[in-house]
Amino acid sequence: MAATTDPVDGFSAGLKNDENVFEWEIMIIGPMGGFLRAELTFPPEYPLLPPILKFKTPMWHPNVYPDGTLCISILHAPGKDEFGYEDANERWLPLISVISLLSSDTPNTDSPANIDAAKQVRTDLAAYRKQVRRLVRRSTEEEFD
Template identity: 30%
Template sequence: MQRTSRMKRELMLLTTEPPPGITCWQNGGQLDDLRAQIVGGADTPYEKGIFNLELIIPERYPFEPPKIRFLTPIYHPNIDTAGRICLDILKLPPKGAWRPSLNISTVLTSIQLLMSEPNPDDPLMADISSEYKYNKQMFLKNAALWTEKHALQSKENLAAPTQGASPPSVCTSVSSQKRQGASVPGASKKACLGP
């Protein structure tokens, strides 16, 4: 019951005050199965890309973190080919940094920040991490090519939410949290344990 009322509040807030460049909605009217879209940040190789994510909310939420993966392929040191994300707030302590005070909005904002600022020292993809560290130009080129191939879409092609959820609105001007100086609590990018 606690999870249901909290999820309803979180979804209402995500609908009325979404973080810049992020939308989230219920998939098929289910509170434990969500979809989200993150618009790639300006001045990154993901710029103008629209990245779809799947969020599965566990029974014990908020005492357990949501399970999140990218559905859109992305070329990134901390996101593998299955879409799994290396981010400490997606794991429970002691090796992770999840805490019940965090919410879906914070997690999605942290993932958006990770897209802009990869952590090559704690990778899921060793080859991409090495390229990011030692051949940045090649990394930027490959990441931009993947974005062009997999994430550039017109509004008509976006996955439409079902059962009464409002369709995601796509923000074209994404303000970077980095430029605004905003810090996301618990969003350090350490303690990658893989899947």
């Protein structure tokens, strides 16, 4: 893992503990200005295996499991997709794609991690967006309290 002196807009990261370079705390400035806290855990086999990203901020998104774990092809291990949704060349891409995923107006509902959120996107997109805005407001309030 190489350090950079040129930060990427949209998120910040730092070690959870100076003794463990495999666990990071992440802050993503998400859609609509929300502050999304997450943990990024790198396996010892990194970069051959991808990290695990788990949101600590409550999320309502088809590609985030109810426990906060992100389910996205860029974080899957390389190789054949057992579910047949993506090619091997679509897997394990740069982490910055997480911001893009969260900023999308219409989330991917093809293979959802959160079935209820995916169903809401398909049946009532306005209600889905209202729920997301509510969580964004809460995340911003909590960050500045």
